[in-house]
Amino acid sequence: MTDELRWHGARLSRRSLLKGVAMSAGAGLLAACSGGGTSSSSGATTPATGAPPASGAATAAPAVQSTGTATTVVWFAARDTTGYTPKQVDAFNKANKNIQIDYQEQGAVTQDLHDKFVTVAGAKDSSVDLISMDVPYVPEFGAAGWTIPVDEILPKDERAKFSQGALNGATYQGKLYAVPWYNNGPGLYYRKDLFDAKGLKPPKTYDDLLNAAKALQTADVVGFVMQLPQSEGGIISWMEYLWGYGGDMVDDKLNVVVDQGTAGVDGMQRIVDFVYKDKIIPEAALQFKLGADVMNLFRGGKAAMIRLWFSNAGDLFQPDSAIKPNQWDVAPLPSKDGAKPGPGCLGDWNLGVSKFSTKQKEALEALRILTNQENQRARFLDGGFLPSRQAVFDDPDIQKKFPYAKAAQASFENLKPRPVTPYYPDISANAIQPAFGQAMARQLTPDQAIKQMADKMRQIIKSG
Amino acid sequence: MAAPAIVTIVVVAVIPLAQTIQDSLFKISLKFEDAPRPFVGLDNYGSVLSDQSWFNALQVTGLVAGASVAAELVLGMIIALLIHRSFRGRGIVRASVLVPWALTTVVSAKMWAWIYDGRYGVVNDLLMKLGAIDQPIIFLVKPEVTIWAMIAAEIWKTTPFMALLLLAGLQLIPHELYEATALDGASRWQTFWRVTLPLLKPTILVALLFRTIDAVRMFDLPRVLTNGGPGKSTETVVLYTYNTFFTSLNFGYGSTLAVMIFLIVVFVSFIYIKVLGAPTQGARR
Numbered sequence: 193m194t195d196e197l198r199w200h201g202a203r204l205s206r207r208s209l210l211k212g213v214a215m216s217a218g219a220g221l222l223a224a225c226s227g228g229g230t231s232s233s234s235g236a237t238t239p240a241t242g243a244p245p246a247s248g249a250a251t252a253a254p255a256v257q258s259t260g261t262a263t264t265v266v267w268f269a270a271r272d273t274t275g276y277t278p279k280q281v282d283a284f285n286k287a288n289k290n291i292q293i294d295y296q297e298q299g300a301v302t303q304d305l306h307d308k309f310v311t312v313a314g315a316k317d318s319s320v321d322l323i324s325m326d327v328p329y330v331p332e333f334g335a336a337g338w339t340i341p342v343d344e345i346l347p348k349d350e351r352a353k354f355s356q357g358a359l360n361g362a363t364y365q366g367k368l369y370a371v372p373w374y375n376n377g378p379g380l381y382y383r384k385d386l387f388d389a390k391g392l393k394p395p396k397t398y399d400d401l402l403n404a405a406k407a408l409q410t411a412d413v414v415g416f417v418m419q420l421p422q423s424e425g426g427i428i429s430w431m432e433y434l435w436g437y438g439g440d441m442v443d444d445k446l447n448v449v450v451d452q453g454t455a456g457v458d459g460m461q462r463i464v465d466f467v468y469k470d471k472i473i474p475e476a477a478l479q480f481k482l483g484a485d486v487m488n489l490f491r492g493g494k495a496a497m498i499r500l501w502f503s504n505a506g507d508l509f510q511p512d513s514a515i516k517p518n519q520w521d522v523a524p525l526p527s528k529d530g531a532k533p534g535p536g537c538l539g540d541w542n543l544g545v546s547k548f549s550t551k552q553k554e555a556l557e558a559l560r561i562l563t564n565q566e567n568q569r570a571r572f573l574d575g576g577f578l579p580s581r582q583a584v585f586d587d588p589d590i591q592k593k594f595p596y597a598k599a600a601q602a603s604f605e606n607l608k609p610r611p612v613t614p615y616y617p618d619i620s621a622n623a624i625q626p627a628f629g630q631a632m633a634r635q636l637t638p639d640q641a642i643k644q645m646a647d648k649m650r651q652i653i654k655s656g
Numbered sequence: 657m658a659a660p661a662i663v664t665i666v667v668v669a670v671i672p673l674a675q676t677i678q679d680s681l682f683k684i685s686l687k688f689e690d691a692p693r694p695f696v697g698l699d700n701y702g703s704v705l706s707d708q709s710w711f712n713a714l715q716v717t718g719l720v721a722g723a724s725v726a727a728e729l730v731l732g733m734i735i736a737l738l739i740h741r742s743f744r745g746r747g748i749v750r751a752s753v754l755v756p757w758a759l760t761t762v763v764s765a766k767m768w769a770w771i772y773d774g775r776y777g778v779v780n781d782l783l784m785k786l787g788a789i790d791q792p793i794i795f796l797v798k799p800e801v802t803i804w805a806m807i808a809a810e811i812w813k814t815t816p817f818m819a820l821l822l823l824a825g826l827q828l829i830p831h832e833l834y835e836a837t838a839l840d841g842a843s844r845w846q847t848f849w850r851v852t853l854p855l856l857k858p859t860i861l862v863a864l865l866f867r868t869i870d871a872v873r874m875f876d877l878p879r880v881l882t883n884g885g886p887g888k889s890t891e892t893v894v895l896y897t898y899n900t901f902f903t904s905l906n907f908g909y910g911s912t913l914a915v916m917i918f919l920i921v922v923f924v925s926f927i928y929i930k931v932l933g934a935p936t937q938g939a940r941r
Binding site for chain 1: 686687688689709773774775794798799887888889903904905
């Protein structure tokens, strides 16, 4: 083969490379790049063959324009894996002429929502009006001056209708910085059919839990699952055991107490043992970043018990759930001695309004409507999200569809919040999560992990 | 005529950089509204020198950048040499080689998270079928494995870029030279070492520079794949800086860390250009 031919070959295939590139839809970027690399830019003007017909754009346009005189408020929210919230927003937009909600989910894990709002609010930007908040974000955003007090939309008599625990979680320094949107806490979901078949009762103590899991575990069904990744979801699982063994993270004066006594170490050791020694929790739980990961295992019939939020229950009512409503139930969390249910973490979600919003009036109104009785009832009935308004629990339709509703309501009275301080998100991400992650990967013993965690927490609180 | 270009550079590069350098001299915490923002001089830079998390991140970044760029250079060279030859369907092959690089990193990171998944992941499935392991490995939570899993994903993703640059360099080498070496009876190996490699050196330098700077700034892959875990074993310098800004809300110290990244990148560029660049330029003339 001569050089001449080779050169021709090279040219030809450069052209066919461009053709291939255009076909694989990355046209602009790649054509530009290969043009630069081969000193031949003849193909750069190749039109994008895969461009959609103009009608696609045309049909999308009227929807945007139809808002007319209405004010659109932008709502930053965390991913709703049940898919219910977008439907609720559609209903809201149909029912309200003056206010339209532009609902925007910000990533799969709640940290994404947090970071996105920090970016926007840190720049004092007005592009967010309504913001969903996990419990720790309420004091954080309030202290930073990024959200406004919302006391005005909940007068005293209205406020009395909400769960007190949820209200406490939405309060910072005596002011309400958010309205509890739905209430949430953990429960022990268990397979009633499997328990009945073995004549077992839902476990009341951690030891009961271990025994039941061992009795029910098969090659196909794991005994117990909870979220154990290096994330907020993972450390909550451990914090409940820390509380269960009588410990706490910080005291009222923000002194770190997690390394005092043995509760932190004992709680962590228990979970590590569940995974590696007793082998009732699959190691895969270390990568279950979403509650939905745990739920998918349970509703697929692959787990005898799971510790999960009540807000995930909606999935069990979907037609594609392998286990049916008569096969499962939810019990209170087990505890160390079984005298009382074990402590659960307050996991409700709140809605607040950005200080930098230019549409605060409309955002507050949207917030008031979204958290009213009617919307909370619909959200429970159709989405499975438990309400922060107590009266919703008394609704006969609700009680009929959700037999566990009353038990959940009672359990909500005993939930504990994570440390209520603007330092918490920093402490969580940089002190608790890394130490917990290393303990779960058996890189550190629980002893070492708790010590490292406590030292880092003190350092963060001291340096601000 | 240069005014628009200068304005653009000032607006998108100089001003943010100056602002970041200025912020790095203050203690700025957004945790509390109206918190004082005292001038602390170079204190933040002093803190970097005693910050274990930063040195850990530096180590992680060095390992990831070194291992991935070295592997990419070798693999990229092999791929470039292969697709430089003519064969049927070369256009398709060249285009398809680029697919990993054309994918958004977040998307490919998610994909790799599934590939490494402990229950459903294809890697575990293959290893189990081959009998190499009898229990699935949870790749992304085992410290000794995780970082290599991440490096593998990075190599997969950016080797095409390396190959593309090297291919461009190969096409610049005049074929008369190959003809001459063939006449002189040089083996393929000799041709590669004596002709291809020396003439490719400027291209290799550029490719290494681009890739090393990119690897030093690695953020999206660890953020999505591991978020720095387990512990902080895959936390890169940029991820640590990001966390300092957005979860610790320490914008002063965060700016200091950002300036450090800038200095590292300048340093890496300097090394490449001074140490590798000068003799190459001389040899070419």
